[in-house]
Amino acid sequence: MAAAKLTPLGIAVLELLHEKPMHPYEMTQLMRERYVHTRVNVKAGSLYHTVERLHRGGFIEIVDTQRAGRRPERTVYGMTQTGLDEFNQRGRELLGDLAVEFPAFLSGLAVIDELGKEGSLAELEHRILRLRAAVAADEAVLQRLAEAGTPPIYWLDWRYQCDHRKFELGWTERLHDDLRSGRIPFQDDGQPKLTLITREDDDERKTS
Numbered sequence: 280m281a282a283a284k285l286t287p288l289g290i291a292v293l294e295l296l297h298e299k300p301m302h303p304y305e306m307t308q309l310m311r312e313r314y315v316h317t318r319v320n321v322k323a324g325s326l327y328h329t330v331e332r333l334h335r336g337g338f339i340e341i342v343d344t345q346r347a348g349r350r351p352e353r354t355v356y357g358m359t360q361t362g363l364d365e366f367n368q369r370g371r372e373l374l375g376d377l378a379v380e381f382p383a384f385l386s387g388l389a390v391i392d393e394l395g396k397e398g399s400l401a402e403l404e405h406r407i408l409r410l411r412a413a414v415a416a417d418e419a420v421l422q423r424l425a426e427a428g429t430p431p432i433y434w435l436d437w438r439y440q441c442d443h444r445k446f447e448l449g450w451t452e453r454l455h456d457d458l459r460s461g462r463i464p465f466q467d468d469g470q471p472k473l474t475l476i477t478r479e480d481d482d483e484r485k486t487s
Contacts, residue, residue, distance in 0.1 A: 285338075285369045287319045288329045293338065293358055293366040300342045300357035303330050314420065318436050330356060338362030384447075396458065396465050403455045410448040417441040 285293070295306050307326055315321065333339045339362055343355040358366070391399045421441060424434050431438075457463040 285365060286329065288321060288325060289333055289338070290366065290369060290373070291315050291319045291321075292326070292329055292333060293362055296339060296356060296358040296362070297366070300355050302345065302353040302355045303327050304353060306330075313433075314437060317440060333362065338365060391458070392466050395467070400455060400459055403451060403458070407448065407451055407455060410444060410451065414441070414444050414448055417444060 291310065292306060295301060295309055303326055310316065310321060330339070334341070334356065337359060339356045340359050341354055342357040345353045345355060394402070417440070420437065424437070
């Protein structure tokens, strides 16, 4: 019995094996066709390592080996009952639980005042350009999926990411405009500096 929790890439592998047994090369091709890399960090060799780990953990099993011409043998894997049970359990957690995440953008927002107006606006402009390009690319992919007749339930993850990028683009454009116009002033514009309230300050305020 495996004790380790399924990783996002492990979930993606079992998601494919939920359809049918397949070998890692086929998994790689399908992940590329389905844009799995947009939601899972798939590095070179990481899929094969994940498949081996799932096999050692009892989540998957070898069901066949295939050879085509002079090509090396390809091992075909299928999902075990243990893998199916863990897949369903982890899937429910991922769908229903609220996970604490730490997007890097939040740390960038926290240092805007220290970067100063000119530097911050320049970086936000770069981000806006990249987001606009990403949103345009998203729209093209969504159109291809719709034209291909892909059932919408199979690309809910993609729709979520597209909507999230649209929201981030709009939010970042408004932030850039607010900073540029002064509606959100930088602290070197003569605004009072933020200071920490100490316990002594709080006690004095209560007794005054």
